[in-house]
Amino acid sequence: MLLFFPSYLIDPQQFHAPSDLRSPRARFVLFLLFSFFRSGGYLFFNRLGIMGVVFETVGVRQTVGKGRLMASELNNSNPDHDYSKEKLKHSSKEEMVSTMTNSMHRSSSRPQLDVSRAAIQEDSEDRNPTILLPNQSDDISHLALDIGGSLIKLVYFSRHEEQSPDDKRRSMKKRFGLSNGNRRSYPILGGRLHFVKFETGKLNECLDFISSKQLHRGGIDSPSWRSGTQTDANIVIKATGGGAYKFADVLKERLGVSLDKEDEMSCLVAGANFLLKAIRHEAFTHMEGQKEFVQIDHNDMFPYLLVNVGSGVSIIKVDGDGKYQRVSGTNVGGGTFWGLGRLLTKCKNFDELLELSQQGDNSNVDMLVGDIYGGLDYSKIGLSASTIASSFGKTISETKELSDYRPEDISLSLLRMISYNIGQISYLNALRYGLKKIFFGGFFIRGHAYTMDTISFAVHFWSKGQAQAMFLRHEGFLGALGAFMSYETHGLDYLRAHQLVERFPMEAPCIGGKIHGPPLGNLNEKISWLEKFVQRGTQITAPVPMAPPGTTGMGGFERPSSRGNTLRSDASAALNIGVLHLVPTLEEFPLLADPKMYEPNTIDLLDHGELEYWVTVLSEHLPDLVDKAVASEGGTDDAKRRGDVFAHAFSAHLARLMEEPAAYGKLGLANLLELREECLREFQFMDAYITIKQRENEASLAVLPDLLIELDNMNEEDRLLALIEGVLAANIFDWGSRACVDLYHKGTIIEIYRMSRKKMQRPWRVDDFDMFKERMLGSGDEKSQPYKRALFFVDNSGADVVLGMLPLAREFLRHGTEVVLVANSLPALNDVTALELPEIVAEAAKHCDIIRKAAEAGGLIMDAMVSIQEDGLKNHSTSVSLMVAENGSGGPCIDLRQVSSELAAVAKDADLIILEGMGRAIHTNLNAHFNCDALKLAMVKNQRLAEKLFNGNIYDCICRFEPGKEQL
Numbered sequence: 001m002l003l004f005f006p007s008y009l010i011d012p013q014q015f016h017a018p019s020d021l022r023s024p025r026a027r028f029v030l031f032l033l034f035s036f037f038r039s040g041g042y043l044f045f046n047r048l049g050i051m052g053v054v055f056e057t058v059g060v061r062q063t064v065g066k067g068r069l070m071a072s073e074l075n076n077s078n079p080d081h082d083y084s085k086e087k088l089k090h091s092s093k094e095e096m097v098s099t100m101t102n103s104m105h106r107s108s109s110r111p112q113l114d115v116s117r118a119a120i121q122e123d124s125e126d127r128n129p130t131i132l133l134p135n136q137s138d139d140i141s142h143l144a145l146d147i148g149g150s151l152i153k154l155v156y157f158s159r160h161e162e163q164s165p166d167d168k169r170r171s172m173k174k175r176f177g178l179s180n181g182n183r184r185s186y187p188i189l190g191g192r193l194h195f196v197k198f199e200t201g202k203l204n205e206c207l208d209f210i211s212s213k214q215l216h217r218g219g220i221d222s223p224s225w226r227s228g229t230q231t232d233a234n235i236v237i238k239a240t241g242g243g244a245y246k247f248a249d250v251l252k253e254r255l256g257v258s259l260d261k262e263d264e265m266s267c268l269v270a271g272a273n274f275l276l277k278a279i280r281h282e283a284f285t286h287m288e289g290q291k292e293f294v295q296i297d298h299n300d301m302f303p304y305l306l307v308n309v310g311s312g313v314s315i316i317k318v319d320g321d322g323k324y325q326r327v328s329g330t331n332v333g334g335g336t337f338w339g340l341g342r343l344l345t346k347c348k349n350f351d352e353l354l355e356l357s358q359q360g361d362n363s364n365v366d367m368l369v370g371d372i373y374g375g376l377d378y379s380k381i382g383l384s385a386s387t388i389a390s391s392f393g394k395t396i397s398e399t400k401e402l403s404d405y406r407p408e409d410i411s412l413s414l415l416r417m418i419s420y421n422i423g424q425i426s427y428l429n430a431l432r433y434g435l436k437k438i439f440f441g442g443f444f445i446r447g448h449a450y451t452m453d454t455i456s457f458a459v460h461f462w463s464k465g466q467a468q469a470m471f472l473r474h475e476g477f478l479g480a481l482g483a484f485m486s487y488e489t490h491g492l493d494y495l496r497a498h499q500l501v502e503r504f505p506m507e508a509p510c511i512g513g514k515i516h517g518p519p520l521g522n523l524n525e526k527i528s529w530l531e532k533f534v535q536r537g538t539q540i541t542a543p544v545p546m547a548p549p550g551t552t553g554m555g556g557f558e559r560p561s562s563r564g565n566t567l568r569s570d571a572s573a574a575l576n577i578g579v580l581h582l583v584p585t586l587e588e589f590p591l592l593a594d595p596k597m598y599e600p601n602t603i604d605l606l607d608h609g610e611l612e613y614w615v616t617v618l619s620e621h622l623p624d625l626v627d628k629a630v631a632s633e634g635g636t637d638d639a640k641r642r643g644d645v646f647a648h649a650f651s652a653h654l655a656r657l658m659e660e661p662a663a664y665g666k667l668g669l670a671n672l673l674e675l676r677e678e679c680l681r682e683f684q685f686m687d688a689y690i691t692i693k694q695r696e697n698e699a700s701l702a703v704l705p706d707l708l709i710e711l712d713n714m715n716e717e718d719r720l721l722a723l724i725e726g727v728l729a730a731n732i733f734d735w736g737s738r739a740c741v742d743l744y745h746k747g748t749i750i751e752i753y754r755m756s757r758k759k760m761q762r763p764w765r766v767d768d769f770d771m772f773k774e775r776m777l778g779s780g781d782e783k784s785q786p787y788k789r790a791l792f793f794v795d796n797s798g799a800d801v802v803l804g805m806l807p808l809a810r811e812f813l814r815h816g817t818e819v820v821l822v823a824n825s826l827p828a829l830n831d832v833t834a835l836e837l838p839e840i841v842a843e844a845a846k847h848c849d850i851i852r853k854a855a856e857a858g859g860l861i862m863d864a865m866v867s868i869q870e871d872g873l874k875n876h877s878t879s880v881s882l883m884v885a886e887n888g889s890g891g892p893c894i895d896l897r898q899v900s901s902e903l904a905a906v907a908k909d910a911d912l913i914i915l916e917g918m919g920r921a922i923h924t925n926l927n928a929h930f931n932c933d934a935l936k937l938a939m940v941k942n943q944r945l946a947e948k949l950f951n952g953n954i955y956d957c958i959c960r961f962e963p964g965k966e967q968l
């Protein structure tokens with residue numbers, strides 16, 4: 001039998017089912033219906049009543065004329081969409097499919113897949129049948145080019161992991177001992193945007209790069225490439241810049257592809273608008289060596305002036321999306337600097353020229369006011385003696401030849417001449433149109449501190465502080481991004497800031513026309529490449545070169561105050577930008593009281609002392625972490641090798657950040673801690689603490705029954721206190737804290753837990769327990785209304801979750817409150833993950849009726865213990881539900897601007913959130929305000945932090961209760 005999808009395009013990321021699906025019956029029927037989708041091709045639905053299907057982009061398989069689709073799980077990503085309005089009224093399979101597809105809502109901008117007449121072949125024996133997409137014809141676009149006068153910029157999209165997501169899912173499941181597959185184990189869906197540049201003069205190397213990765217065919221892993229079903233002659237690539245015309249024939253000849261030419265100005269504007277809207281820390285100011293990220297108000301973005309400093313300079317007034325006017329330009333631009341500079345200094349490359357300027361003194365070349373006025377200021381018109389009166393004016397001397405001047409001085413003079421000139425013309429245009437915001441892009445900027453300072457000074461000086469110069473991290477890629485955006489098929493223009501996660505992998509550089517390393521995606525080659533550096537005794541340079549801090553053009557026409565710093569070589573790595581991971585399922589946590597003001601990080605790492613301290617903490621933790629990571633992979637030679645390279649790579653990141661804290665965007669402690677986890681994953685350490693977690697889970701589960709008996713013998717008030725005490729005490733099991741790890745040598749898990757409980761002394765350092773108790777139990781005769789739904793942001797495995805949070809959850813269930821355990825999507829230290837929780841809950845449920853019934857009601861223990869098919873409908877009860885949701889994070893902290901859509905959806909009905917642990921309740925979110933009540937529980941396992949934030953000591957406890965803003 002064939003099941004037909006209605007004949008229109010669906011937006012996979014926006015498909016979800018109504019909340020009615022929470023009824024076990026509805027879910028069971030759906031389960032039967034879609035059981036054949038499971039594992040790798042399944043329609044997923046979780047215990048929260050949010051069912052989703054996503055045609056996971058990485059799972060898309062296509063053949064010519066007949067698409068094949070591997071469905072995978074996911075849920076809604078459209079924050080505007082109202083779940084509650086949709087009702088599922090049909091019960092037959094066909095009707096249900098069609099109802100669900102009808103409920104999908106179509107976004108004109110995301111027509112990734114044409115599922116018209118899509119069909120499932122039910123006669124197939126396969127439990128994971130393929131869906132045929134007979135009308136899916138085009139490959140989803142992957143590459144766009146901006147071929148400029150000096151540089152070729154590539155933006156390309158990759159959907160594929162080094163390992164296929166299915167393999168990953170399988171190996172993760174195997175490791176976690178989970179056999180069934182209706183839980184998502186890998187949150188990265190979407191794909192990745194990469195940014196690469198080559199010199200236009202080395203077009204051939206650029207084409208080799210494209211060809212080696214088969215980017216024009218959708219990447220090495222694309223099915224059409226593997227199957228050889230697509231002919232290159234059909235391939236059309238978006239391109240902009242003059243080279244799109246000039247080199248069209250070469251591309252046709254070499255790659256067989258045609259170029260679809262996009263207007264350069266439109267692309268620049270589209271690229272800039274996209275970056276400003278979608279990337280949180282894209283724009284920054286740079287004054288006197290200080291870089292500061294600018295928060296862009298999306299509702300007040302326009303108009304602005306865009307100055308693109310490429311070979312030449314374009315000045316564009318931007319009034320909105322697609323609304324712009326090129327108001328001016330100048331032929332004195334980056335090409336002038338590089339061209340004249342090369343002639344005058346004999347430099348071999350652009351960076352060398354820039355680097356030279358850092359040792360220069362332009363007063364040997366420039367004619368200063370003082371040179372004309374006999375050393376005096378021309379104070380009447382506000383010019384100091386050191387102001388440049390005439391760039392290169394001193395070289396009019398007839399007695400000197402070019403060789404009599406230092407190349408360093410010439411380079412600096414040239415740089416200042418051109419930068420001031422551009423700054424001044426930009427200001428004049430801003431003045432002409434009454435604009436206050438000027439964004440500078442183009443590769444002339446090259447993240448070079450002195451260039452930015454000089455332009456900023458000029459804008460500030462001439463506008464008397466009225467206009468502001470801002471720079472863009474993706475400076476040179478505006479046009480290429482715009483061309484990429486112009487594909488009508490990927491709809492990335494609708495992405496929002498929270499859906500993009502920037503990563504900085506140790507990728508081999510491929511810049512300046514040379515690919516300095518292996519093609520992306522081959523871990524082994526990447527490791528060898530990094531090893532070579534280590535063996536040669538060369539420090540691995542972190543992947544993001546940028547200008548040194550502190551070079552400044554103070555005084556506008558003064559000399560740079562900071563000198564002698566070397567410019568990070570462009571060839572040593574990529575740019576000051578990372579790979580953009582597109583995670584269309586991330587959303588803003590809906591219970592944040594003031595999302596615009598929300599700042600996750602409590603500690604400001606702009607404070608150099610703080611940065612130094614935390615970098616040292618992480619460095620000192622590194623050897624132990626490497627040991628654990630290597631052991632988690634069986635201690636094999638391969639694991640040791642990866643462990644070694646991981647240590648070098650992570651140290652390089654830390655060194656890089658010490659040098660320039662804002663190199664990867666705005667830096668907080670949460671980012672630093674997450675970087676460590678990401679770096680581990682980059683070298684394929686998927687869960688370094690797996691053994692420790694399992695051991696601690698087992699030990700804790702063994703004593704749980706006794707603890708529950710003990711608790712049940714208490715009266716309600718004492719029990720509540722004991723439970724909170726228990727959470728705080730058990731939060732001591734934190735393998736990320738140096739002090740705690742030292743403690744673990746001193747006893748068994750249970751001994752340490754008992755010791756920790758014994759030490760609990762009220763009042764705690766922050767102690768709002770009485771307020772919380774009153775809200776829970778009421779006061780006097782007045783009983784309080786129980787919470788409807790509580791979100792428990794759980795932290796560590798073992799005692800923390802088993803003896804701390806789970807018993808507390810049980811108490812809420814007892815009060816009739818629905819509980820959602822919110823846990824990490826990916827491992828971080830010894831934190832429990834959402835994938836691991838069902839099994840832990842199932843174990844606990846063996847000893848506790850309350851947990852068992854609630855877990856059954858939440859559909860949770862079916863995940864780990866019984867198959868829903870065998871259990872069927874017989875066992876559901878009316879008890880409140882215990883559920884699990886993943887939080888979308890892969891670090892020990894949580895940034896609530898980017899949570900999983902699963903969590904965002906379930907949060908809508910919550911009236912209490914409990915944030916537990918140092919990472920989630922102290923390092924991040926200590927100052928966060930919510931619309932619902934919030935309880936923040938943590939033990940402070942770091943002396944410095946305890947002193948700084950709470951004027952206290954290590955092992956102090958925090959119990960902060962904050963009534964929700966809406967309740968106040």
Ligand SMILES: Nc1ncnc2c1ncn2[C@@H]1O[C@H](COP(=O)(O)OP(=O)(O)O)[C@@H](O)[C@H]1O
Nearest residue numbers: 148149150151310311334335338350442443444
């Ligand atoms: N590695 C490099 N090689 C050549 N020029 C560079 C390099 N890095 C920065 N530049 C500067 O960037 C300019 C080109 O900027 P870009 O935005 O790519 O413009 P275009 O599209 O005109 O090539 C060059 O003229 C030069 O000033």
Ligand SMILES: CC(C)(COP(=O)(O)O)[C@@H](O)C(=O)NCCC(=O)O
Nearest residue numbers: 734736737738892917918919920942
């Ligand atoms: C990484 C952590 C935030 C995890 O703490 P948790 O959230 O598990 O309570 C914490 O271990 C930490 O801040 N460690 C570094 C500090 C130290 O070693 O003292």
Ligand SMILES: [Mn+2]
Nearest residue numbers: 795796831892
């Ligand atoms: Mn933790």
